[in-house]
Amino acid sequence: xxxxxxxxxxxxxxxxxxxxxxxxxxxxxxxxxxxxxxxxxxxxxxxxxxxxxxxxxxxxxxxxxxxxxxxxxxxxxxxxxxxxxxxxxxxxxxxxxxxxxxxxxxxxxxxxxxxxxxxxxxxxxxxxxxxxxxxxxxxxxxxxxxxxxxxxxxxxxxxxxxxxxxxxxxxxxxxxxxxxxxxxxxxxxxxxxxxxxxxxxxxxxxxxxxxxxxxxxxxxxxxxxxxxxxxxxxxxxxxxxxxxxxxxxxxxxxxxxxxx
Amino acid sequence: xxxxxxxxxxxxxxxxxxxxxxxxxxxxxxxxxxxxxxxxxxxxxxxxxxxxxxxxxxxxxxxxxxxxxxxxxxxxxxxxxxxxxxxxxxxxxxxxxxxxxxxxxxxxxxxxxxxxxxxxxxxxxxxxxxxxxxxxxxxxxxxxxxxxxxxxxxxxxxxxxxxxxxxxxxxxxxxxxxxxxxxxxxxxxxxxxxxxxxxxxxxxxxxxxxxxxxxxxxxxxxxxxxxxxxxxxxxxxxxxxxxxxxxxxxxxxxxxxxxxxxxxxxxxxxxxxxxxx
Numbered sequence: 254x255x256x257x258x259x260x261x262x263x264x265x266x267x268x269x270x271x272x273x274x275x276x277x278x279x280x281x282x283x284x285x286x287x288x289x290x291x292x293x294x295x296x297x298x299x300x301x302x303x304x305x306x307x308x309x310x311x312x313x314x315x316x317x318x319x320x321x322x323x324x325x326x327x328x329x330x331x332x333x334x335x336x337x338x339x340x341x342x343x344x345x346x347x348x349x350x351x352x353x354x355x356x357x358x359x360x361x362x363x364x365x366x367x368x369x370x371x372x373x374x375x376x377x378x379x380x381x382x383x384x385x386x387x388x389x390x391x392x393x394x395x396x397x398x399x400x401x402x403x404x405x406x407x408x409x410x411x412x413x414x415x416x417x418x419x420x421x422x423x424x425x426x427x428x429x430x431x432x433x434x435x436x437x438x439x440x441x442x443x444x445x446x447x448x449x450x451x452x453x454x455x456x457x458x459x460x461x462x463x464x465x466x467x468x469x470x471x472x473x474x475x476x477x478x479x480x481x482x483x484x485x486x487x488x489x490x491x492x493x494x495x496x497x498x499x500x501x502x503x504x505x506x507x508x509x510x511x512x513x
Numbered sequence: 514x515x516x517x518x519x520x521x522x523x524x525x526x527x528x529x530x531x532x533x534x535x536x537x538x539x540x541x542x543x544x545x546x547x548x549x550x551x552x553x554x555x556x557x558x559x560x561x562x563x564x565x566x567x568x569x570x571x572x573x574x575x576x577x578x579x580x581x582x583x584x585x586x587x588x589x590x591x592x593x594x595x596x597x598x599x600x601x602x603x604x605x606x607x608x609x610x611x612x613x614x615x616x617x618x619x620x621x622x623x624x625x626x627x628x629x630x631x632x633x634x635x636x637x638x639x640x641x642x643x644x645x646x647x648x649x650x651x652x653x654x655x656x657x658x659x660x661x662x663x664x665x666x667x668x669x670x671x672x673x674x675x676x677x678x679x680x681x682x683x684x685x686x687x688x689x690x691x692x693x694x695x696x697x698x699x700x701x702x703x704x705x706x707x708x709x710x711x712x713x714x715x716x717x718x719x720x721x722x723x724x725x726x727x728x729x730x731x732x733x734x735x736x737x738x739x740x741x742x743x744x745x746x747x748x749x750x751x752x753x754x755x756x757x758x759x760x761x762x763x764x765x766x767x768x769x770x771x772x773x774x775x776x777x778x779x780x781x782x783x784x785x786x787x788x789x790x
Binding site for chain 1: 592599601604605607617618619622624625
């Protein structure tokens with residue numbers, strides 16, 4: 254995935270709820286693909302979506318980086334362990350065959366599809382839009398007394414405080430380094446131990462931030478989340494309808510290509 | 514002058530504390546005045562703010578805000594009349610962007626969205642932060658964050674603004690901008706300002722200073738009168754303002770008029786010394 258990248262294009266302007274749900278939907282239908290034609294079609298769709306976003310392709314490749322070893326491992330596993338009646342090469346427990354090659358290729362494309370489409374969501378949608386979407390999607394749960402608005406506010410405050418806590422951590426690390434703590438040396442146990450002097454001050458300061466924030470929120474009239482109005486509103490436009498119809502068409506074509 | 518806050522015989526002790534934080538304190542605050550409450554750490558000044566806003570409950574005594582004695586029932590109404598700017602700009606920023614944060618207080622009041630959009634814009638223009646509307650707090654300087662906090666408070670149209678050490682974490686430029694802005698808003702919006710600080714230099718713009726020590730008022734007067742206390746201020750853990758310290762040292766060698774001189778007045782006196790005009 255990636256961090257939000259400010260920009261403007263059709264993909265940015267789509268309603269985040271639609272983007273959020275359809276991304277999950279797409280990840281689901283990726284598993285329906287079963288032959289070269291269906292994979293090629295989905296790949297074409299993702300490349301089209303990336304193109305529409307007007308975001309530099311490099312950002313998507315960056316999204317692959319953290320899962321690079323996972324992909325390599327899975328692909329290698331498929332290549333070497335797919336059982337086959339007529340292997341091209343056979344040695345001990347390892348089998349290399351045409352079938353293995355094809356399956357490994359499919360798995361590789363599946364990874365690319367899922368990572369690119371979710372990177373597209375996170376690059377074009379701010380965390381706050383995602384938290385708004387979750388609130389909106391979970392709204393029906395209000396009927397069973399689930400505190401949807403409070404949870405959404407918690408989520409947005411949590412997101413808001415991530416960078417602040419990162420700063421706080423850096424500050425604490427510097428302060429501990431100045432006192433002679435070395436974070437990069439020693440065995441695993443020693444390294445883990447050296448994080449204790451970071452975690453404890455971090456906990457203490459998070460609590461004090463939470464206390465200050467609670468006082469500030471109360472002084473600004475926050476009661477319990479009831480009777481509040483909303484400043485940010487999500488608007489579902491015609492283009493969002495078009496996106497849903499488009500996605501339905503993609504599903505239709507995919508189902509057709511499957512049995513092709 | 515019309516009273517806006519009237520505190521009578523207030524007492525407060527923190528749970529499990531041996532000494533009381535506020536002792537028999539009575540204080541009247543007038544409409545549209547800028548009152549500074551100064552005192553060293555632990556003198557009870559922040560406790561007093563929290564009591565005024567009903568964030569903690571007094572052991573005894575009464576607090577009247579805009580003609581109404583605050584109690585558990587009307588506290589939320591009283592809070593709409595009071596806005597507080599806290600010390601750490603990062604710890605009071607609720608929204609993910611500048612505009613979201615300014616809207617927070619309005620959302621709490623359940624204001625319809627169209628009005629909210631207007632009120633947010635107006636408030637941001639007042640503090641000259643309209644260009645930063647969509648920015649996230651992390652990209653702002655301390656002074657800018659405090660200006661956003663002021664906008665958030667102003668949007669709800671309070672009558673009283675309390676600044677609880679709000680400029681103590683800012684650099685000198687940020688501090689100056691924020692204090693001047695508050696001064697300007699005070700006359701523009703007919704606000705009453707209560708600023709709480711341990712730094713006596715920050716009280717220059719106020720009209721009245723109350724010195725707090727051990728939960729009691731030890732001095733109450735115009736800035737000149739308080740600055741004139743000179744070395745007596747040190748008894749209460751406060752430093753004498755630099756200019757007044759300088760004036761008293763200079764008095765040993767050169768003749769200066771009696772009473773407190775601010776920086777400008779002192780300059781005025783000094784440049785005359787070597788002039789033959």
